Amino acid sequence: MTEKVLMKGNEALAEAAIRAGCRFFFGYPITPQTELAAYMAKRMGKAGGVYLQAESEIAAINMVYGASAAGKRAMTSSSSPGISLKGEGISYMAGADLPGVIINVQRGGPGLGGIQPSQSDYFQATRATGHGDFHLIVLAPSTVQEMTDYVFRAFDLADEYRMPVMILADGMLGQMMEPVVLPEPKTELPEKPWAVTGHRGERPHNVVNSLYLKPEELEDTNIERFERYERIKAAEQRAEEYLVDDADIVVVAFGASSRIARSAVNKAREKGIKVGLIRPITLWPFPVNAIGAAADRAKAILTVEMNMGQMVEDVRLAVCGRVPVEFFGRAGGIIPTPVETLAAIERIAASLEGGAR
Amino acid sequence: MPKVADIQRALEPTWCPGCGNYNMQKALLEVLEESGMDFEDYAMVWGIGCHGNGADFYRAQGFHGLHGRALPLATGIALTNPDLKVIVNMGDGDGYGIGGNHFIHSVRRNIDMVAIYHNNQIYGLTTGQASPTSDQFMQTPSTPGGVVEEPVNPVGVAVAQGATFVARGFAGDVEHLKSLYRQALDHHGFSLVDVYQPCVTWNKVNTFKWFRDRVYKLEELDGYDPTNRTMAFEKSMSTFHELTCAPDECKIPIGVFYREAESFTYQDGLPQLDRPMWKHAEAPRDISKILEAY
Numbered sequence: 001m002t003e004k005v006l007m008k009g010n011e012a013l014a015e016a017a018i019r020a021g022c023r024f025f026f027g028y029p030i031t032p033q034t035e036l037a038a039y040m041a042k043r044m045g046k047a048g049g050v051y052l053q054a055e056s057e058i059a060a061i062n063m064v065y066g067a068s069a070a071g072k073r074a075m076t077s078s079s080s081p082g083i084s085l086k087g088e089g090i091s092y093m094a095g096a097d098l099p100g101v102i103i104n105v106q107r108g109g110p111g112l113g114g115i116q117p118s119q120s121d122y123f124q125a126t127r128a129t130g131h132g133d134f135h136l137i138v139l140a141p142s143t144v145q146e147m148t149d150y151v152f153r154a155f156d157l158a159d160e161y162r163m164p165v166m167i168l169a170d171g172m173l174g175q176m177m178e179p180v181v182l183p184e185p186k187t188e189l190p191e192k193p194w195a196v197t198g199h200r201g202e203r204p205h206n207v208v209n210s211l212y213l214k215p216e217e218l219e220d221t222n223i224e225r226f227e228r229y230e231r232i233k234a235a236e237q238r239a240e241e242y243l244v245d246d247a248d249i250v251v252v253a254f255g256a257s258s259r260i261a262r263s264a265v266n267k268a269r270e271k272g273i274k275v276g277l278i279r280p281i282t283l284w285p286f287p288v289n290a291i292g293a294a295a296d297r298a299k300a301i302l303t304v305e306m307n308m309g310q311m312v313e314d315v316r317l318a319v320c321g322r323v324p325v326e327f328f329g330r331a332g333g334i335i336p337t338p339v340e341t342l343a344a345i346e347r348i349a350a351s352l353e354g355g356a357r
Numbered sequence: 358m359p360k361v362a363d364i365q366r367a368l369e370p371t372w373c374p375g376c377g378n379y380n381m382q383k384a385l386l387e388v389l390e391e392s393g394m395d396f397e398d399y400a401m402v403w404g405i406g407c408h409g410n411g412a413d414f415y416r417a418q419g420f421h422g423l424h425g426r427a428l429p430l431a432t433g434i435a436l437t438n439p440d441l442k443v444i445v446n447m448g449d450g451d452g453y454g455i456g457g458n459h460f461i462h463s464v465r466r467n468i469d470m471v472a473i474y475h476n477n478q479i480y481g482l483t484t485g486q487a488s489p490t491s492d493q494f495m496q497t498p499s500t501p502g503g504v505v506e507e508p509v510n511p512v513g514v515a516v517a518q519g520a521t522f523v524a525r526g527f528a529g530d531v532e533h534l535k536s537l538y539r540q541a542l543d544h545h546g547f548s549l550v551d552v553y554q555p556c557v558t559w560n561k562v563n564t565f566k567w568f569r570d571r572v573y574k575l576e577e578l579d580g581y582d583p584t585n586r587t588m589a590f591e592k593s594m595s596t597f598h599e600l601t602c603a604p605d606e607c608k609i610p611i612g613v614f615y616r617e618a619e620s621f622t623y624q625d626g627l628p629q630l631d632r633p634m635w636k637h638a639e640a641p642r643d644i645s646k647i648l649e650a651y
């Protein structure tokens with residue numbers, strides 16, 4: 001029986017990364033992900049790895065780029081404004097087909113914003129983390145246990161598909177403590193024959209590069225990458241479903257807001273409203289299959305987010321006009337309450353009854 | 358002209374009790390009053406860090422910029438309105454770490470502005486990580502085994518890079534700091550004022566007492582010539598890498614390390630910057646000469 005330990009979300013992210021074989025962590029101080037870096041500072045040396053506080057977020061992501069190109073498991077973490085700075089390096093890693101894990105413990109924006117939890121980097125994570133045609137695999141944990149498990153999984157996904165993977169957490173998940181079961185440390189890591197490790201005259205030398213001046217060559221790399229993305233969309237969509245089977249109303253929420261949505265769903269069920277919850281685990285690839293199937297059965301969808309409405313666009317694309325898709329959210333670092341989320345569900349329930357067409 | 362009470366906003370600062378920022382603010386407010394400048398004569402820019410909360414504590418035009426980017430912001434302001442005195446407040450992590458590149462290039466660009474660094478040798482706002490100016494081997498939450506790297510030597514870098522005004526102050530000596538601010542404001546060109554500003558909460562090594570035991574004033578040093586760059590460089594290197602040593606073994610110079618009276622600024626190099634851009638439109642244009650060509 002594996003032992004349960006009480007950990008802060010930020011610390012769990014760090015410990016799981018070390019157990020996943022990450023030996024190179026490059027960070028820069030920013031609230032609210034500070035504990036992650038502090039934990040790495042304490043633990044990484046003992047694990048035989050390197051923790052380095054860089055001079056900037058830009059330096060940190062480029063150090064990840066370098067360590068990853070050399071074939072090692074490497075990670076960086078930051079919070080929203082810092083992720084914007086990393087965007088350039090992430091785009092280069094995507095262009096050079098390099099694995100790596102980037103953690104975003106989100107806070108409110110835009111600009112300097114605030115330091116309270118938010119989900120307002122959804123677009124940035126799933127649409128345009130940097131310039132160019134590319135995607136990250138984006139995983140959205142909602143508990144400290146999931147933060148542990150998803151980081152552990154993120155390194156495998158990154159290596160398997162040779163691309164950067166982002167964990168999209170937020171200040172609430174990062175700061176809270178919950179019991180977790182930690183995974184057994186990985187002892188065997190995948191071979192990386194593409195890594196720049198020195199060829200000793202025994203093979204052609206490897207080049208890690210994202211520059212292709214011939215348009216045809218550059219287009220080929222893009223086409224290959226998007227074929228890989230199609231395989232990922234087919235194999236890696238994940239979502240958790242809760243009371244969805246008989247639901248008239250399906251709430252869609254990820255990360256911290258899914259916890260509040262779940263409470264609201266329970267309260268609504270007590271009142272006799274048939275409502276369920278879909279919690280996207282992979283934000284990219286977005287779980288269009290689960291949401292599409294729900295749209296075939298339900299009468300309305302409600303998206304709940306800690307922003308002004310971002311994931312709701314993906315939900316609408318998945319629903320494709322079959323049923324109305326409503327949005328409820330709070331921004332600026334405010335966490336929606338179960339009561340106001342319940343009110344949003346009740347408004348939809350009332351409109352469904354009233355308009356019994 | 359605005360008095361200290363006019364410039365200071367009636368807000369309770371969010372700095373910790375005893376923070377070196379209080380003295381830096383006091384010194385700057387008093388020098389601003391003395392300078393006789395009106396609110397329209399200067400702009401203030403802040404970076405991100407504890408010092409940046411100061412943005413709320415002055416009734417000054419200006420703004421709170423991005424982490425590390427205060428100097429490029431200030432450059433934008435100074436270029437659009439060369440008549441303004443631009444005063445930039447930055448921290449050590451802010452201005453020498455993430456903004457280190459901008460520091461070097463602002464020195465060589467020599468735009469007429471005052472760059473004040475609140476150097477507490479720690480990341481205070483994010484709870485005490487080592488900063489680029491933390492002493493080597495200092496233990497912090499981000500360096501449990503001690504800082505590995507050498508600290509940045511801002512005075513040495515600025516002098517070597519050709520800065521035209523370089524000073525170092527100590528937040529424990531307000532009168533001396535005021536004299537540095539005064540000279541920096543008077544200087545025509547980029548003025549660096551690096552201020553040791555003890556962080557009473559997170560830096561338990563470089564305390565007020567620690568500095569009081571070590572600082573001495575360059576202007577009281579026999580034969581020191583602040584117009585001699587070689588001498589300035591030598592002084593900037595004299596103690597810098599031995600900051601952890603005992604008070605009687607090493608002393609830290611404060612004061613004006615270097616000044617160049619007739620400095621060639623970026624504004625001097627661009628004649629169109631002789632006045633604010635909006636004033637260019639004031640003079641009526643005579644287009645008769647152009648029309649003659651047709």
